[in-house]
Amino acid sequence: MSNPSVLGWPTFHHAKLTPRTAPLGTVAKPLPLIIDSDPGLDDALAIACAVVRPEINLLAVTSVGGNADVHHCTENALRLLHLYGADDVPVAEGAVGPLTGPLERATEVHGEGGLGNTKLPKAPRTVEPEGAVALMARLLEASPEPVAIAPVGPLTNIALLIRSYPHLSPKISHICLMGGSVGEGNSSASAEFNIYADPTAAEIVFNSGLPITMIGLDVTHHATLDRSILDRLKTLPGASAKTAAELLKFSFDRSAAWGQGEKMAIHDAVAVLHFAIPDLVGVARYHVVVDATQGPARGRTIGDANPYRLKRDKLEPNCDVGLTIDSQRFADIMVDIYSKLP
Ligand code: BDR
């Protein structure tokens, strides 16, 4: 029982926190990173983290249909990078929808265009014509060292990358994905949105043998901000901080209208920050499988850390699962990020 944040779970086995397996960037040796994203309110904050943190060398942002239609997500990625003063980062558009199953959107959470009611100025940079998967492949091929990936939307592009360019898998150092949950879901009681939106792709990724960290709802529901963050952001001079305040206010208002409280989980930022900060997220090793059936648990990530069962079934853990985070420290980090943006 080493993990106080999950003691409330209706489970009899409490996974022990274990050392992380994800690589860490440092100021001296920033980690090359690709973000695959469906911006998205919390995606906007995740991209800000990657732009600011000196431990990360952001190589590209690729888009995927998820929170909103993919063309909105692509445009949002371009405009957010422009706002953050990062026009040098290429953006390419990826999959419209999942490998199998219906198109899922979260526009009721993120607004029709993905960024609430916020309209950002157009970016001078335009989208790379080759598409998300080809851009990722080109960057992996060209990189002298393996590249990390932070998928923070449905896993469609990542599954396509793994299946289309298997020879490049050794060039992927780690996949730290926001998605899934060992406990309760959000799209359904079983499933978290990013996995629910493309369970077949998620199954390919979890079965790939690549090193994975699953930053799921178990940890991201503790990576929250409340309305007090708005006052802190207001003291900052940049347009980026003003935009963050606007995006967050949209979330707080929507959540309050739904009677869901006033705290917002900034899910996607946690997956990016895990590559930059050694002790922010506590993890445990789990064997995770994805339910890609059509049943009521479609999109569920079933995580097992019970040593008896794993041994009995001859299963090895296939990923780190994020379980703990200090909410206050997380909020302070987010303010610090926006204090460093234009
Ligand atoms: C995930 O779903 C999306 O709506 C968010 O951007 C995040 O990636 C949380 O379930």
Ligand code: CA
């Ligand atoms: Ca997202």
